[in-house]
Amino acid sequence: MKIINKKILAKNQTTKIVQFKVGxxxxxxxAKAGQFVVVMATEKSERIPLTLxxxxxxxxxxxxxxxxxxxxxxxxxxxxxGDSLYSVTxxxxxxxxxxxxxxxxxxxxxxGIAEIYxxxxxxxxxxxxxxxxxxxxxxxxxxxEPELKQISNLFYISTDDGTAGKKGFVTDLLEEVISENSxxxxxxxGPLLMMREVAKKTKEKKVKTLVSLAVLMVDATGMCGCCRxxxxxxxxxxxxxxxEFDAHSIDWKEVLRRNSMYTKKEKHICRLSNHEx
Amino acid sequence: MKNKIxxxxxxxxxxxxxxxxxxxxxxxxxxxxxxxxxLQCNDPKCIGGCPVGIDIKKFISQVVKGDxxxxxxxxxEKNNFPSICGRVCPAEYQCRKACLFTxxxxxxxAENSINIHFLERFVADYGIKHNLQLPLKANPKLTNYRxxxxxxxxxxxxxxxxxxxVGMKVTIFEGLHQSGGVLRYGIPxxxxxxxxxxxxxxxxxxxGVEIVNNIVIGRTKTLDELKKEFSAIFLGxxxxxxxxxxxxxxxxxxxxxxxxxxxxxxxxxxDKFPDYQTPVNIGKNIIVVGGGNTAIDSARVALRMQAIxxxxxxxxxLYRRTEQxxxxxxxxxxxxxxEGVNFRFLTQPxxxxxxxxxxxxxxxxxxxxxxxxxxxxxxxxxxxxxxxxRIKADLAIIAVGLRANKLLTSLTPSLKVDKWGDIIVDKxxxxxxxxxxxxxxxxxxxxxxxxxxxxxxxxxxxxxxxxSNN
Numbered sequence: 001m002k003i004i005n006k007k008i009l010a011k012n013q014t015t016k017i018v019q020f021k022v023g024x025x026x027x028x029x030x031a032k033a034g035q036f037v038v039v040m041a042t043e044k045s046e047r048i049p050l051t052l053x054x055x056x057x058x059x060x061x062x063x064x065x066x067x068x069x070x071x072x073x074x075x076x077x078x079x080x081x082g083d084s085l086y087s088v089t090x091x092x093x094x095x096x097x098x099x100x101x102x103x104x105x106x107x108x109x110x111x112g113i114a115e116i117y118x119x120x121x122x123x124x125x126x127x128x129x130x131x132x133x134x135x136x137x138x139x140x141x142x143x144x145e146p147e148l149k150q151i152s153n154l155f156y157i158s159t160d161d162g163t164a165g166k167k168g169f170v171t172d173l174l175e176e177v178i179s180e181n182s183x184x185x186x187x188x189x190g191p192l193l194m195m196r197e198v199a200k201k202t203k204e205k206k207v208k209t210l211v212s213l214a215v216l217m218v219d220a221t222g223m224c225g226c227c228r229x230x231x232x233x234x235x236x237x238x239x240x241x242x243x244e245f246d247a248h249s250i251d252w253k254e255v256l257r258r259n260s261m262y263t264k265k266e267k268h269i270c271r272l273s274n275h276e277x
Numbered sequence: 278m279k280n281k282i283x284x285x286x287x288x289x290x291x292x293x294x295x296x297x298x299x300x301x302x303x304x305x306x307x308x309x310x311x312x313x314x315x316l317q318c319n320d321p322k323c324i325g326g327c328p329v330g331i332d333i334k335k336f337i338s339q340v341v342k343g344d345x346x347x348x349x350x351x352x353x354e355k356n357n358f359p360s361i362c363g364r365v366c367p368a369e370y371q372c373r374k375a376c377l378f379t380x381x382x383x384x385x386x387a388e389n390s391i392n393i394h395f396l397e398r399f400v401a402d403y404g405i406k407h408n409l410q411l412p413l414k415a416n417p418k419l420t421n422y423r424x425x426x427x428x429x430x431x432x433x434x435x436x437x438x439x440x441x442x443v444g445m446k447v448t449i450f451e452g453l454h455q456s457g458g459v460l461r462y463g464i465p466x467x468x469x470x471x472x473x474x475x476x477x478x479x480x481x482x483x484x485g486v487e488i489v490n491n492i493v494i495g496r497t498k499t500l501d502e503l504k505k506e507f508s509a510i511f512l513g514x515x516x517x518x519x520x521x522x523x524x525x526x527x528x529x530x531x532x533x534x535x536x537x538x539x540x541x542x543x544x545x546x547x548d549k550f551p552d553y554q555t556p557v558n559i560g561k562n563i564i565v566v567g568g569g570n571t572a573i574d575s576a577r578v579a580l581r582m583q584a585i586x587x588x589x590x591x592x593x594x595l596y597r598r599t600e601q602x603x604x605x606x607x608x609x610x611x612x613x614x615x616e617g618v619n620f621r622f623l624t625q626p627x628x629x630x631x632x633x634x635x636x637x638x639x640x641x642x643x644x645x646x647x648x649x650x651x652x653x654x655x656x657x658x659x660x661x662x663x664x665x666x667r668i669k670a671d672l673a674i675i676a677v678g679l680r681a682n683k684l685l686t687s688l689t690p691s692l693k694v695d696k697w698g699d700i701i702v703d704k705x706x707x708x709x710x711x712x713x714x715x716x717x718x719x720x721x722x723x724x725x726x727x728x729x730x731x732x733x734x735x736x737x738x739x740x741x742x743x744x745s746n747n
Contacts, residue, residue, distance in 0.1 A: 026497050040454060044553045046545070047454075071554060087454040089491040218545065218555070221452050221493055222682050223462075224537035225519045230528055235521065240684055254528050257635030261530040265556035272551055 001088040004061060006081045012140040017067045017111055018077045019053075025060035027052075027090050033122040034096030034212065034244060037064070038220040040087040041079060046072045049214045049239070051115040051189070052091055062088075065114035065143070071269045092220050093243045096210075098122050102184035103129045105177060105207075107170050107198050109190025110136055113143050115212060116189050123187075124151045131177060132156070135170035135190075139163035171197045178205045185210065188247070192256055199247035209247035213238045215259050230254055281389050282311040289615045294584040296466045296548065299612055300364075300395075305343070308399040312340035315391050318377050323393060326375030328731040331355045333372055333393055340396055349404040352397060353411045357438045357734075360405055360473050361431070362727050363398025365464060367570075367606045371727070385607065405476055413484060415444030422744050425450065425507040427494045427685070430458020432513030432717030432729040434477065437486045439737035445744075446485065448507070450492040455544060458515055460726070462544040463536070463571065465578050468609075495685035500692070500713070509712050509740045512700060513733065516718035517682025521675055522566065526629030529637045531558055535567070535575045535676035542578050548585060559586050560672025564640055566626055567676030568596040568603040573610060575674045576618045593619040593668065595626060597645045597658040621668070623647075625660055629673060640670040679723055697722060705739035706732060714740060 005021035027037060031052045038047045054063035068074045079085070096119050104123055108116035113134045124130050132152040136142045137160045149155045156173045157165025166173055171194070174186075178201070186209040188198045195211045202209040215238050218224045222240035229236055230251035236242065285301040292299055303311065321334040332351050339348035352359045372393045373379065373386035380387065403409075422445050426433045429451040437447045455461055457474050482488065492498060503510050519534035521527050538557065541547040545555035563583070565576040572594055580592045594613070596603060599622045603610060614620070623645040632638040644664035647656035681698035693701045693709035699722055700715040702708050708715050716732030718724060 026492070030497060043454075044546075046555045075554075087491045089452065089454070089493060089497070091496055092493065218537060218540050219453060219462075222518050222684055223515075224540050225521070225534040226537045228521075228528055235528060237518075240682075251528075253635070257530050258528065261558060261636075262556045265550065265558075269551040269554060269556075 001085045003079055003081055003083050003085065006079070009065065009143045010141045012138060015068045015141070016077055017065060017114075017141065017143055019114075020064045020066070020079070021061045022064060022085060022088060023060055024062055024088055027062050027088065028055045028060050029057045031055035031062060031091040032095035033098065033118040035091035035093050036214065036243060037062070037088050037090030038092060038217065039064070039076070039085055041072065041075050041085060043086050045075065045086065047218055047220065048072050049092070049217050049220055049243075051118075051212065051214060053114045053118055065111060067111035070266050071273060074270075074273070089220070092239060094241075096122065096187075096244060098126055100127050103131070103181070104185045104187060105131045105133060105174065105183050107174055107186060107188040107190070108132070108134045108148075109170055109188075109194040110141070111143075112188070112190030112194070113148070115214075116187065117144050117148060119187060120148060121151055129153050131183070133158070133170050133173045133177065135159065135165075135173075135194075137161065169197070170194065171201055174198060175201050178202065178207060183207050186247075192252070192259060195247065196252040196256070199250070199252065203248045210244045211247040211250070212243045213245060213250075213255070214243060215255065216261070229258075279310070279314050281314065281392060282307045283392075284395055289617065292467065293581055293590065293616050296581065298470045299467050300608075302402050303395055303399040305345075308340055308345075308396060309343060311392050312337045312396055315341075316377060322375040322377065323372040323391070326372040327355075328371065328725070328727045329355045329734060331372075331397070336400065337391070337393070337396060340400065345400055345403045346407070346409060348400045349409050350411065352400055353404070356397075356727070357435045357730060358431070358477050359397050359401035360477060361460065361469060362730070363394050363401050364469050364473070366394050366727050367725060368394035369607050384601075405473070410480065411442065413442050413444070416745075417444070418745055419741065420444040420446075422446065422508040423448065423506065424740060425503045425510045426513060427503075427510065428452075428458055428513035428515055428717070429456040429478075429488060430513055430515050430717060430729065431460060431726045432733040433458065433511070434481060435730040435733035436511050436513065436716070436737045437481055438484070439734060440740065441481065441484045441486045443741060447487070449486060449488045450494050450498070451488060451490045452493040453544065454490050456488050456490065458513075462540040463574070465539070465543055465574050467577070467581075468574070493684070495688040500685065500689045500710075504710075504712065508744060509714065511733070511736055511740070512685070512708070512713065512715040512719060513717045513729070514682060514685060514700075514715075514719040516679035516723050517684075518680045519675070520678045520680055522626060522677060524626060524628055526631060526637065527675070529629050529631050529635060531560060531636045531672045532629055533672070533674050535565075535571045535674050536679070538575055538674045539571070539578060542582065548582060557582070558672060559583055559588060560670070561588055561591060562669040563592045563672045563674070564626075564668060564670040565592065565594045565674045565676055566596075567594070567678075568598060568605060569676065569678070570605045570609060572596070572676035573605045573613050573618075575676050577609075577613055577616060579672070579674060580616055580618055590617050592617075593621050595621050595624045595640070595642065595668070597623065597625040598647060598655060599623060602655045623658065625658065627660075627665070629670070630667065637670055637673055639667045640673060641665055641667050679718070681719060681722075705743075706736035707739060
């Protein structure tokens with residue numbers, strides 16, 4: 001799968017957010033908002049899930065956005081235009097249920113901003129009233145601001161350091177927004193800790209909340225059970241039962257623990273790769 | 278009576294820190310000697326014990342004469358992948374159990390029953406060495422037809438070979454980035470070396486089978502789309518979804534399904550981390566829950582991973598029945614014991630206990646006793662009250678079976694499934710949609726590799742008949 005176009009959307013001293021347009025007619029034809037693909041950069045790479053940010057069936061392309069975090073995302077970010085990804089599989093997972101919910105808040109944090117974009121766009125088309133809250137550590141890492149602003153009835157920004165929008169976290173803004181008005185749905189994607197905090201705030205206000213969980217996966221077709229999460233009293237597989245779940249029913253402690261299972265290995269491989277450079 | 282000939286094996290010390298094949302095959306002389314033990318019964322029951330009906334009597338007589346080429350063709354007529362089956366078939370419950378040397382009514386083959394599987398393997402390896410293949414018999418009536426095969430596991434590979442041989446154009450769609458299904462992600466290379474599997478897959482490609490990886494039928498392409506492009510479709514989806522115990526603490530960190538643990542090592546090559554970048558954790562005290570081949574494979578892979586990483590091997594299999602009821606191949610159980618895997622029978626986990634970071638540290642278990650046989654015919658384990666005890670377990674692998682993967686069937690409501698989610702087929706292996714066939718574990722639940730191949734052959738025959746008659 002060839003990388004047709006690469007764009008650096010944002011960067012600072014510690015990280016980059018990179019957008020790839022990848023050629024895949026079959027996936028481009030089928031992709032729907034809320035779905036993901038599993039990507040291997042090379043034949044030795046991990047299989048990692050990435051949200052489908054956009055698709056162009058005419059052109060036969062899909063758009064993926066990656067933020068450098070661990071080894072695999074850094075490896076992906078080094079790929080250039082014209083390079084090929086070893087494998088891209090999808091679209092996987094259930095698409096977002098698109099209907100007129102009424103008033104919706106979309107909350108995106110970090111690279112999660114990229115992931116709320118296709119959902120926001122599609123929900124807007126069917127007549128929902130869209131409020132968008134996006135947040136990042138700092139101004140330089142904010143992405144898709146104009147695109148999201150354009151489709152939002154109300155639009156808010158927060159940065160941890162106050163370099164853009166309101167200083168603080170998206171959850172602070174969310175608290176203000178849901179106190180002022182009543183809403184029918186909150187949809188959020190971002191770091192696990194952020195999503196947990198969003199879930200806490202909206203639970204207090206009793207607003208139905210959906211999260212999209214891009215947790216650790218291997219095959220991502222239901223075969224391995226790596227991505228299992230406790231939702232209510234049931235164990236679900238994020239890959240085939242999700243990726244979206246009711247944020248208020250998720251056992252967040254368990255999700256956080258299971259997704260930090262390889263922290264030691266991750267440090268090891270990152271240290272080794274830094275030595276090589 | 279002559280003594281049975283056992284093939285050479287790597288000693289436990291030679292094998293626990295690598296993934297080299299444990300059992301070496303027979304030499305020519307050993308094969309002939311073992312074949313000579315066969316009594317060439319007038320009414321050979323062994324053939325009936327083989328799920329694909331290999332003419333065992335005939336191929337053994339050919340081995341006796343040193344006609345290995347002839348033996349190869351005899352086997353190949355019925356079994357597409359003897360190199361694989363000769364290594365992984367539970368022969369002690371199939372052909373060898375039906376051998377005259379096994380007493381009638383025994384649950385398992387006698388020690389001295391003919392080593393049919395080792396002979397099959399010898400002949401198959403001879404075939405690979407001399408690049409023997411059955412001649413193609415392209416049927417001009419069939420060459421314009423295209424068949425789609427979904428899944429590249431044992432059933433999918435088998436039917437692809439059957440149909441390609443008669444000249445049909447076969448395309449296999451595989452969801453993963455590599456082909457072979459459970460033969461690759463499930464069965465470790467010390468039981469089925471990758472060069473053997475690759476040889477068989479390459480042969481299929483050579484005779485015109487196209488394999489397209491990274492395509493998830495149902496998602497990347499729908500069954501309806503396939504039906505427009507292909508004259509027939511075979512669904513060899515496999516069993517898929519791992520079952521869990523449903524006990525407290527089962528989602529703690531370091532509790533793996535066997536599928537996940539094995540896939541990380543066998544398919545993603547986590548044993549070569551960090552060169553290969555998929556990690557797998559390895560504990561100091563590993564427990565595996567289950568009594569089938571997957572449990573044994575998991576335990577032996579885990580033990581090797583400990584040895585490779587300089588950890589003193591400590592792997593225990595917890596099984597709620599006794600050794601006698603274990604469905605695993607006998608030879609694997611023996612090998613596991615030799616390698617130092619502990620077996621704790623009549624032991625049933627009831628809860629995983631967490632450390633302060635959310636990782637499993639212990640498994641609380643109860644002792645069981647055996648009651649009356651259940652539906653499976655095996656004695657039912659009954660937990661004994663007040664026998665709770667704890668076993669150290671900083672990593673656990675759950676190998677208690679698989680259920681149907683509903684990814685495709687739930688997206689294709691017109692495809693009829695039974696209450697377990699398995700695809701319903703008629704005698705010709707045709708599903709509820711015309712032109713759609715199914716076989717392997719997605720039909721009738723978990724079975725063996727050879728049973729999957731048997732169903733695939735049946736489906737292939739039906740496809741050929743149905744297309745010829747059209």
